[in-house]
Amino acid sequence: MNYETLTSVMRKLALEAGDVIMEIYNADDFEVKVKSDDSPVTAADEAADAHISAGLKAAFPDVALVTEEQATSHTVDAKTFLIVDPLDGTKEFINRRGDFTVNIALVEDGVPTRGVVYAPAKGRLFYTGSAGASVEETGELNKDVAGETKPIRVTDPDNSALMVVASKSHRDQATDDYIGKYDVKDMTSAGSSLKFCLVATGEADLYPRLGRTMEWDTAAGHAVLAGAGGKVVRFDDHTPLAYGKEGFANPFFIAYAPGVTLQKA
Template structure:
């Protein structure tokens, strides 16, 4: 695959998806509905998904596409696939807290090799470049990429800076965090948590609640491209993708120099 073209396409579509989201966000009519699992979906989820999925299918018709908002794609099985969460952090979106993202990633042989995470309300754009290294692009975001800053997950030493979910933090997460010497805990929503670790703004992100692969793949790609790692707490091994039903188990995302406990 032409990685320059892939990255350019994912960046363009993430920005377009973010624009569609913010149009709904500013309209006052979020169109909130409940899915079969009682999780919320809004007009913004659907609008962003339409833009992104159409763009990916046009650009890469031979690559399997899995997207949260299209249940028919959830039974696909492929060694290489694109995976999309057009609006990660829908609860944050509905509550108007700003911590929601657009996630697009490419998975090959169980690993997320390229990804983009765009937080339109925060105006932060993270992605892996064609070489696989992670960067944050400075806004305003135009058709051509602006100035980028390389991302390097790094632990300065001493107590750890932990980032945890705003909407899904539970007792198991708190018990795990208690194993470490912690300098502070920051609450954040969506895949932004991975990006904070990738940017060296946090050291550790544990998650024990249920997630899906479209929630994590893009952020995981950005984290890996910045020198970080995501561990499957069930097996102790590196996190893998393409699991049955695209369901995740508990995991730990961390930067280098942080020893899992």
């Protein structure tokens, strides 16, 4: 895999998909359908997926592709694959809260090694560079020309005053009970894969997720966090969260800056 080409293609496709999403987001109304698993889907999910999938297949025809919106891809069995969630945070999109993201990642041997997370309503773009280090692109975002970037890095956390980020739409008592095991200075909530990015930039130290997620929800954010020095581990035994699992479902997990002293489940 040519990582330089991959970074360029993923960045461009994410920004283009963001334009497609925002056109629908800013419309007076849009249809919301319900998938077989009772999760919502909109025309924005489907249009962004079609655009990203076509672009990835054209650029990397020999690399397997897994995407949330194409059930036929959920049986892919490959060590190296691209994985896409064209619109993570559909509930945030429907409620016009802005915390939704475009997510594209490369997984190699069970590890998300490269990824891009774009929050079009917030104008924030995070991605791993060709060498694997993560950046946030600043200034006006141009899909054809990469702008200035700043390196992002996890904090050196103070375990007596941690910053915690949790889900906006999927918060529950079990999550609150687990967070209660830490000395928390402040908490914030965010939707979608933005939570990984807040840990990656040092805006938060810890993100526990005690709820159902799929690999396409997490791979890009995981890659961005890893490229900023962060880690993502299973909630139960604190071993690294692996990808390419049958069915692509994740166990509960914890994303964090390595200086955090993890508490047991």
